[in-house]
Amino acid sequence: xxxxxxxxxxxxxxxxxxxxxxxxxxxxxxxxxxxxxxxxxxxxxxxxxxxxxxxxxxxxxxxxxxxxxxxxxxxxxxxxxxxxxxxxxxxxxxxxxxxxxxxxxxxxxxxxxxxxxxxxxxxxxxxxxxxxxxxxxxxxxxxxxxxxxxxxxxxxxxxxxxxxxxxxxxxxxxxxxxxxxxxxxxxxxxxxxxxxxxxxxxxxxxxxxxxxxxxxxxxxxxxxxxxxxxxxxxxxxxxxxxxxxxxxxxxxxxxxxxxxxxxxxxxxxxxxxxxxxxxxxxxxxxxxxxxxxxxxxxxxxxxxxxxxxxxxxxxxxxxxxx
Amino acid sequence: xxxxxxxxxxxxxxxxxxxxxxxxxxxxxxxxxxxxxxxxxxxxxxxxxxxxxxxxxxxxxxxxxxxxxxxxxxxxxxxxxxxxxxxxxxxxxxxxxxxxxxxxxxxxxxxxxxxxxxxxxxxxxxxxxxxxxxxxxxxxxxxxxxxxxxxxxxxxxxxxxxxxxxxxxxxxxxxxxxxxxxxxxxxxxxxxxxxxxxxxxxxxxxxxxxxxxxxxxxxxxxxxxxxxxxxxxxxxxxxxxxxxxxxxxxxxxxxxxxxxxxxxxxxxxxxxxxxxxxxxxxxxx
Amino acid sequence: xxxxxxxxxxxxxxxxxxxxxxxxxxxxxxxxxxxxxxxxxxxxxxxxxxxxxxxxxxxxxxxxxxxxxxxxxxxxxxxxxxxxxxxxxxxxxxxxxxxxxxxxxxxxxxxxxxxxxxxxxxxxxxxxxxxxxxxxxxxxxxxxxxxxxxxxxxxxxxxxxxxxxxxxxxxxxxxxxxxxxxxxxxxxxxxxxxxxxxxxxxxxxxxxxxxxxxxxxxxxxxxxxxxxxxxxxxxxxxxxxxxxxxxxxxxxxxxxxxxxxxxxxxxxxxxxxxxxxxxxxxxxxxxxxxxxxxxxxxxxxxxxxxxx
Numbered sequence: 001x002x003x004x005x006x007x008x009x010x011x012x013x014x015x016x017x018x019x020x021x022x023x024x025x026x027x028x029x030x031x032x033x034x035x036x037x038x039x040x041x042x043x044x045x046x047x048x049x050x051x052x053x054x055x056x057x058x059x060x061x062x063x064x065x066x067x068x069x070x071x072x073x074x075x076x077x078x079x080x081x082x083x084x085x086x087x088x089x090x091x092x093x094x095x096x097x098x099x100x101x102x103x104x105x106x107x108x109x110x111x112x113x114x115x116x117x118x119x120x121x122x123x124x125x126x127x128x129x130x131x132x133x134x135x136x137x138x139x140x141x142x143x144x145x146x147x148x149x150x151x152x153x154x155x156x157x158x159x160x161x162x163x164x165x166x167x168x169x170x171x172x173x174x175x176x177x178x179x180x181x182x183x184x185x186x187x188x189x190x191x192x193x194x195x196x197x198x199x200x201x202x203x204x205x206x207x208x209x210x211x212x213x214x215x216x217x218x219x220x221x222x223x224x225x226x227x228x229x230x231x232x233x234x235x236x237x238x239x240x241x242x243x244x245x246x247x248x249x250x251x252x253x254x255x256x257x258x259x260x261x262x263x264x265x266x267x268x269x270x271x272x273x274x275x276x277x278x279x280x281x282x283x284x285x286x287x288x289x290x291x292x293x294x295x296x297x298x299x300x301x302x303x304x305x306x307x308x309x310x311x312x313x314x315x316x317x318x319x320x321x322x
Numbered sequence: 323x324x325x326x327x328x329x330x331x332x333x334x335x336x337x338x339x340x341x342x343x344x345x346x347x348x349x350x351x352x353x354x355x356x357x358x359x360x361x362x363x364x365x366x367x368x369x370x371x372x373x374x375x376x377x378x379x380x381x382x383x384x385x386x387x388x389x390x391x392x393x394x395x396x397x398x399x400x401x402x403x404x405x406x407x408x409x410x411x412x413x414x415x416x417x418x419x420x421x422x423x424x425x426x427x428x429x430x431x432x433x434x435x436x437x438x439x440x441x442x443x444x445x446x447x448x449x450x451x452x453x454x455x456x457x458x459x460x461x462x463x464x465x466x467x468x469x470x471x472x473x474x475x476x477x478x479x480x481x482x483x484x485x486x487x488x489x490x491x492x493x494x495x496x497x498x499x500x501x502x503x504x505x506x507x508x509x510x511x512x513x514x515x516x517x518x519x520x521x522x523x524x525x526x527x528x529x530x531x532x533x534x535x536x537x538x539x540x541x542x543x544x545x546x547x548x549x550x551x552x553x554x555x556x557x558x559x560x561x562x563x564x565x566x567x568x569x570x571x572x573x574x575x576x577x578x579x580x581x582x583x584x585x586x587x588x589x590x591x592x593x594x595x596x597x598x599x600x601x602x603x604x605x606x607x
Numbered sequence: 608x609x610x611x612x613x614x615x616x617x618x619x620x621x622x623x624x625x626x627x628x629x630x631x632x633x634x635x636x637x638x639x640x641x642x643x644x645x646x647x648x649x650x651x652x653x654x655x656x657x658x659x660x661x662x663x664x665x666x667x668x669x670x671x672x673x674x675x676x677x678x679x680x681x682x683x684x685x686x687x688x689x690x691x692x693x694x695x696x697x698x699x700x701x702x703x704x705x706x707x708x709x710x711x712x713x714x715x716x717x718x719x720x721x722x723x724x725x726x727x728x729x730x731x732x733x734x735x736x737x738x739x740x741x742x743x744x745x746x747x748x749x750x751x752x753x754x755x756x757x758x759x760x761x762x763x764x765x766x767x768x769x770x771x772x773x774x775x776x777x778x779x780x781x782x783x784x785x786x787x788x789x790x791x792x793x794x795x796x797x798x799x800x801x802x803x804x805x806x807x808x809x810x811x812x813x814x815x816x817x818x819x820x821x822x823x824x825x826x827x828x829x830x831x832x833x834x835x836x837x838x839x840x841x842x843x844x845x846x847x848x849x850x851x852x853x854x855x856x857x858x859x860x861x862x863x864x865x866x867x868x869x870x871x872x873x874x875x876x877x878x879x880x881x882x883x884x885x886x887x888x889x890x891x892x893x894x895x896x897x898x899x900x901x902x903x904x905x906x907x908x909x910x911x912x913x914x915x
Binding site: 111199201202204205206207208209210211212215219220223224226 | 401403406408430431432433434437438440442444446447448457458461462507510511514
Binding site: 104118298 | 636643644646647650651653654655657658660661662664665666667668669671672720723724726727730731735736738739741742743744745746747748749750751752753754756757760761764779782786836837839840841842843846847867870871874875885886889892893896897900901904
């Protein structure tokens with residue numbers, strides 16, 4: 001609802017704004033708006049300001065340094081950026097195809113009477129708090145992975161190259177897998193929106209030519225929903241990068257990159273290392289500042305991913321105007 | 323009858339009479355599609371019932387009537403589009419000697435023999451002009467480039483679009499104007515060489531000039547395919563169609579019915595059913 | 608053109624090339640149909656399996672948490688404070704109260720700000736409104752751990768760990784969800800209602816209060832419930848602000864326990880009794896969040912039904 005020029009509301013608003021009561025209302029609104037912008041700025045400022053000591057000390061080398069030692073007071077972000085990337089890649093490799101397939105099934109291959117409640121169910125399940133998912137992952141999935149899944153992965157040709165060594169409990173693979181479970185509902189819901197955005201008229205034209213449902217999906221719906229699907233994947237990626245507490249429970253607390261590289265190794269992400277070390281940082285100001293520096297890195301990564309996703313969504317909407 | 327409605331009726335009669343003597347044997351012409359006692363239900367809602375009429379081969383048959391009386395519903399039953407939306411079709415619809423809803427009938431094959439053009443032009447937005455036209459052939463398993471290109475050119479010629487796009491075949495289809503897009507959709511439907519072409523108010527989204535041009539094309543196409551044309555514009559029916567089927571809503575239970583079928587000339591100049599006369603002379607919208 | 612209509616063209620195909628092509632096309636269509644159909648069926652089964660794969664872990668999760676958590680529930684669980692390992696009769700009463708207080712305060716902080724910002728977005732267009740909307744979108748994507756660190760940086764670092772700093776963090780978390788939901792809820796109020804109110808000579812703020820906000824209440828409730836459902840389950844922000852405590856405390860200026868903290872701390876110990884507490888807390892939290900989400904959706908459904 002927008003104020004049209006010349007509409008009664010606009011004229012009245014113009015008149016009112018010159019009266020004190022109208023002016024008071026406008027002031028209140030503007031204050032709230034500016035306050036909100038101030039909050040946003042404060043978030044950035046608060047985190048960045050606490051990190052300056054570490055950045056000043058280590059410089060930009062902090063970003064790829066693999067040191068992390070509370071005794072020598074040397075810190076770096078390298079292993080944690082790597083850990084974040086690894087489990088995010090695992091999660092996306094699992095969640096994007098399965099999520100897209102699920103969304104396609106619900107929108108194209110399922111009568112609406114069944115698809116709607118299933119969709120709602122998936123959305124509701126997404127509301128389960130991540131600490132609960134993490135706890136379940138720790139008590140239920142970790143033993144299953146140790147006993148069955150990870151030995152199984154070690155038998156698959158080619159794949160087994162990534163699963164060297166002996167699994168001991170927390171691992172990159174386990175964390176990535178549970179993370180994929182957590183971002184699946186997001187991927188499904190956003191993909192459904194993208195697929196449903198393709199006009200029914202296009203589908204009908206394809207059916208009227210004698211196409212099967214799969215042909216319609218492959219040749220008409222998915223190409224038409226291209227940018228929407230990309231946006232869905234990007235936003236799911238954003239969620240994966242930002243997820244902290246469940247990952248913390250499942251990934252271990254290793255502060256360096258173990259050789260040889262294996263998905264069975266424990267590791268750490270930017271978020272998990274902050275959570276696990278924050279308590280001890282009271283006496284170590286450089287450590288605390290380093291943790292805030294890691295937070296800055298996480299903030300930058302999240303910002304890029306999320307803004308990228310939103311921009312794709314905006315571009316997509318412009319497509320649909322004609 | 324008021325002055326305007328009688329003037330309208332007179333105009334229609336004039337147009338029809340100018341077309342020359344009536345041809346009774348139209349009604350005995352062989353039929354490409356035959357509907358017998360067709361009824362269509364959507365769950366508990368009855369949409370249409372007691373529909374019996376033929377689509378004469380190589381002729382244009384108009385389905386006319388006010389909005390909501392079931393003419394589009396009947397049209398979409400002919401190429402089994404209701405399979406997707408849960409409509410139940412009872413009665414018999416025959417394409418030649420095959421039952422369209424028979425137990426061994428394949429919907430995809432039916433739809434490759436009966437094409438459809440929709441109300442709003444809907445070229446596939448992610449495809450070029452050429453890909454759009456050949457899409458039906460490719461869906462049906464034809465890959466041979468030579469066949470595809472030949473069929474595309476032939477279809478675009480029939481749709482009177484070839485000269486316009488022959489140098490732009492690789493451009494995105496959405497760059498064409500509205501009228502051109504609708505011709506593209508006609509060409510796309512024609513490329514699979516259907517026996518019947520169903521057209522659901524194909525000009526309703528177009529300006530008058532494009533409409534006139536497409537009406538000309540429709541008349542020319544009849545020599546290649548049997549055409550069923552849904553329209554709520556009586557004048558369009560008189561301009562394009564040899565035969566007309568009139569659909570109206572039953573007053574009591576609001577179920578659509580076929581009220582009268584005959585040559586266009588007979589329907590508009592000497593309708594047999596009083597309801598037809600009411601509709602034609604404009605007392606029914 | 609008009610006289611051509613009644614000439615009878617030959618009913619069979621005029622052009623033999625056309626007839627030939629038609630035969631070729633039909634043969635290809637028939638020949639490929641079996642393969643196309645089996646591919647379509649195979650894909651349907653594959654994608655259906657994917658859907659089952661999406662649901663199964665989550666359903667299994669809910670089932671397991673319920674089974675394990677219900678066993679921990681008792682009257683004592685809800686009314687007693689924690690006891691050390693081995694001593695029976697412990698509970699999480701301080702955590703439950705803590706969650707209620709912290710989230711309640713967060714709601715009180717966030718609701719009015721979100722409502723005013725949403726009103727601002729409705730009333731004004733232009734660059735500032737776009738910046739705010741963009742900012743709210745970005746804020747939704749910021750990980751909750753960073754918001755907890757923000758609250759630490761601006762409050763705790765200058766004072767000490769406290770419950771109200773946790774409320775501030777959660778309020779910031781809730782804001783973008785509420786703003787977007789509030790704006791959408793109020794946009795469904797038709798223009799005519801606004802204008803009618805103003806035409807009666809009422810003050811703009813009065814019109815807003817009595818007409819628009821009141822009319823949008825179901826949508827506002829939905830937005831707030833969903834924001835609350837999200838905030839209640841968050842753990843990371845609490846770990847840097849309210850950090851948890853073993854005693855029963857109502858002081859907002861001191862550390863306070865909360866349900867997610869109990870799950871995190873007790874769930875990662877090796878002590879069986881404490882683990883049981885964690886599962887009970889997990890069940891309570893999960894049930895609470897699901898309940899809030901369901902109620903929120905019911906309100907949303909009612910809202911869309913009203914506007915139809």
